[in-house]
Amino acid sequence: MKAKSMKWVKTAALFGAVLVLCYGIFYFGDYILNGSFVDWFQDNYVWTHTEPQDTSGLTMTISEINWPKFKMLILELFCLGALLSAALAAGAARFYGKKMSTRTISGAGRMIHSFMEHDIDADMVFPTEYAEIAVQMTQIKTKMERNARIMKEEEARKNDMITYLAHDLKTPLTSIIGYLSLLDEARDMPALQREKYTTIVFEKSLLLERLIQEFFDITRYNLNQIILEKETLDLSYMLVQMADEFYPILQKWKNSIDLDVGEGITVYGDTVKLARVFQNILKNAAAYSYPESVIRVKAEKDDKEVRVTIENAGKTIPKEKLPVLFDKFYRADEARQGNTGGAGLGLAIAKEIVVLHGGSITADSKNEKTTFLVSLPQI
Known part of the structure; x- marks a missing residue:
């Protein structure tokens, strides 16, 4: 209520200031300058002429307003007044808008700070007009x-x-x-x-x-932040070479790798980083495979992407644990048996590298078969 009253007082004060200014201009021109405004008006907008009288033969001086010229003066003054009014209104609106904007931003800032600092509901801090x-x-x-x-x-x-x-x-x-x-x-x-x-x-x-x-x-x-150094690489050759490198590791439990990789499958990516992706997945497959089982690696491509699947036979991963396989430092407690578990970073690093290449990596496990699918954009 007090704010509304102050608003009316300010409006009345503004109108009063305008009236005083207008009267001051008139007083200055008519009294301070000794009627110069009247003289100027008479010289420019009044016709003076003499007319003879019918009976006495004398002449009479007649002064009358030059209406065509006076109408143009009124039009010019109206246009000037309209321009000045528009300029004043725009200035006042801009000043008022800036003031209200500053007040709104300050108020919103205080509300945001209060909301973020305290455990309270948004509707207890923000009024209806701040709903968005x-x-x-x-x-x-x-x-x-x-x-x-x-x-x-x-x-x-x-x-x-x-x-x-x-x-x-x-x-x-x-x-x-x-x-x-x-x-x-x-x-x-x-x-x-x-x-x-x-x-x-x-x-x-x-x-x-x-x-x-x-x-x-x-x-x-x-x-370390992973930085990619991309080039065109032969993914087929990489997977064949990696299968050979894993031979000594797999021999401990008499496991093997079955490769189904066509020739000439290429991708545009970081050779070292992508090699680490498949190394980490193969390490995981080797660590959790049943003895004397086969790890199947398949690579195929179409017009849009290259897909590499790595499947191993081992204990089925519970469905609720699949979404967190790629979380950093995640490792199931039973994974520690036999020293198979690592620091829980291998799959997390693999996912980050694949995502940086614009691809995706997923895992599925059922019927004692776990499959990792890596998809990379086709060049």
Whole structure:
């Protein structure tokens, strides 16, 4: 109510100021300048002429307004007044609009700050006229809270993974120290037994190296930004070469790779990064495959994309766990059995690289068959 009264007072004051200004101009021209306005008007817009009188023979001076010229003066003054009024109205509207805009922005800023800082509903902070802003801020706040929750969960998984890896480091290290101590103390140990202990130390050393590498993967993932160096590459040759490289790893459990890859399948991408994608997927397939089973790799293309499927026979992944397979630091607890589990970064890194190439990666698991599908744009 008070604000409305002040608005009327300001309007009345504006009209009063305009009237005073007009009267001041008239007073200045007619009194201060000694009637110069009247003289100017008479010289320009009044006709003066003499007419003889019928009876006396005298002449009479008659003054009358030059109406055609006076009408043009009125038109010019009207146009000038209209222009001045429009200019004043535009200036006032601009000033008022700027003032109201500043006030609106300041008010909206205070409301947004209050809404973001406190756990309250949007309709308790934003009035009805701010309904659209309320909806948008609710969406932004929900997204920020979801991202914060994801980051917190990711950090918790990362800390758990570091704890697990630190614990796992003790096992091979203890074995290495123990067997080396035996080899050092028993210099006359039979050659066959010495060879057995040396082999065990070597295997435990490899395990220790892998665990240390996982520590590096955890730190590098957050420190390094993946930058692509693209070129045209022969995907068929890459997959054949990779199958050969995995032969020693697969022989431990008598697994094998069945390749169904045509010749001349090319993509435009980063050779090193895409090789890491398929290495990570194949490592995952090798780690979770049943012994003596076959890992099937198939590549095909059409006019739009190249599709690579990697299928392994192993324990079915529960449906509810499929969406989080590509989350950073995700690894099911049972994956730790047999030292098959890594730091939970392999599939997350693979997905990030594939997405940067404009492609997609998905996983499906049913009937003890797990299939990864990588789709890349066709060049």
